[in-house]
Amino acid sequence: GENVEQHPSTLSVQEGDSAVIKCTYSDSASNYFPWYKQELGKRPQLIIDIRSNVGEKKDQRIAVTLNKTAKHFSLHITETQPEDSAVYFCAASLDYKLSFGAGTTVTVRA
Amino acid sequence: EAQVTQNPRYLITVTGKKLTVTCSQNMNHEYMSWYRQDPGLGLRQIYYSMNVEVTDKGDVPEGYKVSRKEKRNFPLILESPSPNQTSLYFCASSLRARFGTPSYEQYFGPGTRLTVT
Numbered sequence: 001g002e003n004v005e006q007h008p009s010t011l012s013v014q015e016g017d018s019a020v021i022k023c024t025y026s027d028s029a030s031n032y033f034p035w036y037k038q039e040l041g042k043r044p045q046l047i048i049d050i051r052s053n054v055g056e057k058k059d060q061r062i063a064v065t066l067n068k069t070a071k072h073f074s075l076h077i078t079e080t081q082p083e084d085s086a087v088y089f090c091a092a093s094l095d096y097k098l099s100f101g102a103g104t105t106v107t108v109r110a
Numbered sequence: 111e112a113q114v115t116q117n118p119r120y121l122i123t124v125t126g127k128k129l130t131v132t133c134s135q136n137m138n139h140e141y142m143s144w145y146r147q148d149p150g151l152g153l154r155q156i157y158y159s160m161n162v163e164v165t166d167k168g169d170v171p172e173g174y175k176v177s178r179k180e181k182r183n184f185p186l187i188l189e190s191p192s193p194n195q196t197s198l199y200f201c202a203s204s205l206r207a208r209f210g211t212p213s214y215e216q217y218f219g220p221g222t223r224l225t226v227t
Contacts, residue, residue, distance in 0.1 A: 043218040
């Protein structure tokens, strides 16, 4: 099955700085890569996603890049704000199955 | 209000006592799935259903059963719970079944925290 590795496991950034989270996947057939944000005590929510036929996607302060050859994808958050503090999960999917990374706890320092 | 609901939200039980966690969605979604969340392991898919009467195993199906008799409901059954099934469980649904196609965004329920002693 698909194996998704996510780094780093924790990330502390100064407010206004950028945060980058990286993931790798094992199955070259995976074709969909979502990112979820989970605030403390809440359910995961989709924040951005990318399909395998696209190299980069941006939504305001959030961007995701995909390198299919290297089988890795990254989440970039610019101009971080306190409300960006949360756990972020990457995932990779083939058809009907979805495999998640272990998560990155992001803390934005004021 | 469009939503995914789970019951119960919290459950403490003993080893071997059969239990069912219910999941229901009111959005006429085709796809439903169960995940468990454990510290340091992220979310792991237990079972999923592409439509009524169509289910398949995820990455960690051992010890769990599911059924999809109606489109809106997807219960998770633990026939003989064990302490290693202590976890936070999420149900999720999406309009369409195949990821990467339009309307594939998954909506998660509020979670069920299960403790097996």
